[in-house]
Structure formats: C-alpha cells, structure tokens
Amino acid sequence: MSRERELGRLLAAAVPPLPQPADRVAEVGARVRRTRRRQAATSTAAVIVIALAVVVPWLMMLGGDRTAPADLPPLTAESCRTLTEPSVAPNRRP
Numbered sequence: 001m002s003r004e005r006e007l008g009r010l011l012a013a014a015v016p017p018l019p020q021p022a023d024r025v026a027e028v029g030a031r032v033r034r035t036r037r038r039q040a041a042t043s044t045a046a047v048i049v050i051a052l053a054v055v056v057p058w059l060m061m062l063g064g065d066r067t068a069p070a071d072l073p074p075l076t077a078e079s080c081r082t083l084t085e086p087s088v089a090p091n092r093r094p
Helices: 002-016 022-062 077-084
Strands: none
Touching: none
C-alpha cells in the first residue's frame, strides 16, 4: 500500500496544477464599468456639441457690427421716449 501511495504522490507532483477558473463576476463587472464609462463620455460629448451648436451662433449674433450707421441722428431724451412708446406700423394690414 505504501508503494501505491508513493506512486500517487509522485504522479500528483508531476502534473502541474490546473489553472484557476476565471472569475466571471469580475469580468462582467469590468465590462459593465467600461460600458458605463463609454456611455458617460458619449453623453458628455453630445451635451458639449449641442451646447456649442446653440451658443456659438448666439454669440456670433451678439458680436455683430455694434457701431451705429453714420446717418442716424444723435440720441436725445425725446428720441428715447419715442422708442419706448408702443407704435403702430403704418404698413400693417388689419
């Protein structure tokens, strides 16, 4: 019996140990984290593109020619009053 046990121990020592099974939960968790990170980056990029699409034209509109044409009369208190009063456009149809 001792020879059989010794032979068993020799055979067990001769065979390398089997690799440990892959940790499936860790793999799935890593994949979920990568997917969430990618979705967050995509969402952030989309928000930035949409914000730029709205803000840039608005800023360009504000940054237009701010100088008054030369043929306008100077601004006075009377002209300011007429600008703030409601007026009716003469070419407006009923």
